[in-house]
Amino acid sequence: MRDxxxxxxxxxxxxxxxxxxxxxxxxxxxxKEGEFVSVIGHSGCGKSTVLxxxxxxxxxxxxxxxxxxxxxxxxGPERAVVFQNHSxxxxxxxxxxxxxxxxxxxxxxxxxxxxxxxTHEALSLVGLDDATLKYPHExxxxxxxxxGIARALAMEPKVLLMDEPFGALDxxxxxxxxxxxxxxxxxxxxxVVMVTHDVDEAVLLSDRIVMMSNGPAATVGQILNVNxxxxxxxxxxxxxxxxMRIRGEVLSFLYxxxxxxxxxxx
Amino acid sequence: MSAMPTQGRxxxxxxxxxxxxxxxxxxxxxxxxxxxxxxxxAPFAGLILLIGIWAIVSTTSPQLPTxxxxxxxxxxxxxNPFYIKGxxxxxxxxxxxxxxxxxxxxxxxxxxxxxxxxFMIGRFAFLNAMAAPIISVLRPVSPLAWLPIGxxxxxxxxxxxxxxxxxxxxxxxxxxxxxxxxxIPQDYLNVARVLKLSEWKIFTRILIPATLPYVxxxxxxxxxxxxxxxxxxxMLTGGIGLGFWVWDEWNNLNVEHIxxxxxxxxIVGLMLEQAILMVAKRFYYD
Numbered sequence: 001m002r003d004x005x006x007x008x009x010x011x012x013x014x015x016x017x018x019x020x021x022x023x024x025x026x027x028x029x030x031x032k033e034g035e036f037v038s039v040i041g042h043s044g045c046g047k048s049t050v051l052x053x054x055x056x057x058x059x060x061x062x063x064x065x066x067x068x069x070x071x072x073x074x075x076g077p078e079r080a081v082v083f084q085n086h087s088x089x090x091x092x093x094x095x096x097x098x099x100x101x102x103x104x105x106x107x108x109x110x111x112x113x114x115x116x117x118x119t120h121e122a123l124s125l126v127g128l129d130d131a132t133l134k135y136p137h138e139x140x141x142x143x144x145x146x147x148g149i150a151r152a153l154a155m156e157p158k159v160l161l162m163d164e165p166f167g168a169l170d171x172x173x174x175x176x177x178x179x180x181x182x183x184x185x186x187x188x189x190x191x192v193v194m195v196t197h198d199v200d201e202a203v204l205l206s207d208r209i210v211m212m213s214n215g216p217a218a219t220v221g222q223i224l225n226v227n228x229x230x231x232x233x234x235x236x237x238x239x240x241x242x243x244m245r246i247r248g249e250v251l252s253f254l255y256x257x258x259x260x261x262x263x264x265x266x
Numbered sequence: 267m268s269a270m271p272t273q274g275r276x277x278x279x280x281x282x283x284x285x286x287x288x289x290x291x292x293x294x295x296x297x298x299x300x301x302x303x304x305x306x307x308a309p310f311a312g313l314i315l316l317i318g319i320w321a322i323v324s325t326t327s328p329q330l331p332t333x334x335x336x337x338x339x340x341x342x343x344x345x346n347p348f349y350i351k352g353x354x355x356x357x358x359x360x361x362x363x364x365x366x367x368x369x370x371x372x373x374x375x376x377x378x379x380x381x382x383x384x385f386m387i388g389r390f391a392f393l394n395a396m397a398a399p400i401i402s403v404l405r406p407v408s409p410l411a412w413l414p415i416g417x418x419x420x421x422x423x424x425x426x427x428x429x430x431x432x433x434x435x436x437x438x439x440x441x442x443x444x445x446x447x448x449x450i451p452q453d454y455l456n457v458a459r460v461l462k463l464s465e466w467k468i469f470t471r472i473l474i475p476a477t478l479p480y481v482x483x484x485x486x487x488x489x490x491x492x493x494x495x496x497x498x499x500x501m502l503t504g505g506i507g508l509g510f511w512v513w514d515e516w517n518n519l520n521v522e523h524i525x526x527x528x529x530x531x532x533i534v535g536l537m538l539e540q541a542i543l544m545v546a547k548r549f550y551y552d
Binding site: 055057076077079080101105 | 475
């Protein structure tokens with residue numbers, strides 16, 4: 001399989017009034033086509049910074065960031081982002097929100113009716129056929145996040161980037177959306193990079209888990225392969241020995257080898 | 267056999283329903299009673315207190331007309347609002363209409379200049395740095411200080427008063443529009459970048475809708491300022507209008523009419539504000 005996303009010796013230094021702050025140093029990461037990779041770490045470890053560099057929303061201070069063999073220069077629809085707080089435009093309906101993305105990517109290639117059809121398909125894929133004409137403030141948090149996912153998928157991106165996509169949701173809604181994401185990814189064969197701080201979410205969804213050390217100058221601490229068969233069933237996995245072992249390894253990395261700096265100070 | 271218990275339950279159900287509806291009706295009455303006290307009784311009491319104080323003051327100061335005398339005068343004024351007895355003696359309706367027309371004209375000019383200017387200042391940091399000192403210096407200037415400049419440049423009283431309205435009501439729109447553009451959430455701009463939206467789409471789909479609530483606040487403040495300024499401007503420039511009417515009746519020593527004018531200015535100002543608020547509500551999201 002091809003290497004889709006490649007980060008080589010990435011360093012990210014932010015310059016603020018209080019001086020320089022090196023968030024990332026020597027970050028190396030390869031994501032293959034069709035792979036689901038989770039980036040996990042304590043808050044403030046720079047995992048979102050990694051995602052934003054792949055998205056092109058941030059420029060790395062040094063190092064090389066590639067997507068499909070080309071250098072990443074700025075954001076683009078081939079690297080669609082599902083934002084943590086859904087980031088839907090509140091003055092547009094669900095349909096209009098997704099349509100804006102579809103129109104921007106395919107507006108010059110296909111007809112107007114086809115643009116609307118694609119929009120419908122994307123919303124239907126995330127199970128929102130009935131809410132297309134509603135405004136974001138009229139639907140629940142879980143549904144908003146689905147629209148966010150639909151918007152990203154409708155762009156037919158090479159890589160789907162998700163920044164703690166279910167972080168703001170309650171546990172039941174989160175579980176439901178994880179299952180749905182898993183189903184959609186299986187169907188679309190999408191390549192996904194997801195930032196999370198939820199260990200179960202990472203193990204359940206990923207092919208590989210990238211564990212990051214704490215900042216400043218955070219880097220990739222360890223990479224774990226998740227060799228669980230798909231489709232994965234969360235109830236059956238709860239007592240699965242291999243699932244428990246992988247989960248244990250992630251927990252041991254996060255809470256023994258790289259404890260949260262806030263807790264260590266306290 | 268089976269019909270009996272069912273019937274019994276129906277009776278029981280309706281009984282429960284009845285007591286519940288009575289209780290809910292009672293519960294609904296309580297907050298509505300409080301709402302009635304706060305929404306009707308309190309404002310009414312305030313108004314009566316004001317009129318009471320006015321009545322007491324008017325007994326000690328013979329030049330100040332009593333509330334009753336003013337009321338009779340108001341009934342007379344409003345019984346024939348659209349008479350024309352010459353260039354300087356016209357009905358209250360014409361006075362209100364002419365003042366509104368000047369405010370409308372001056373405000374429209376201010377909006378045409380102020381809103382686009384605000385957009386540009388908010389979007390481009392360089393323009394903001396350029397405009398900030400000028401705005402800071404000119405904004406606190408009393409509106410009437412602009413009148414001589416207007417008279418000098420336009421050589422006409424009518425144009426000068428519109429100029430005063432425009433220059434003094436432009437600032438809230440510039441400042442609020444600029445603040446709105448500058449405060450567009452980074453999330454929306456990130457969406458625009460990821461979606462690779464064109465400049466035009468960014469403008470129409472993100473910039474304008476995100477800024478509209480701020481623009482509407484600017485418009486509301488501007489109209490408030492414009493209406494505040496009109497009385498003073500008309501007092502100095504003349505012509506038919508509420509401000510001139512106040513000045514004219516001061517010269518006639520018709521204090522009842524001056525008090526009527528004060529109420530009219532206040533009520534029309536309130537109505538303008540409420541009208542803008544109603545329009546503005548349509549642009550608030552979430």
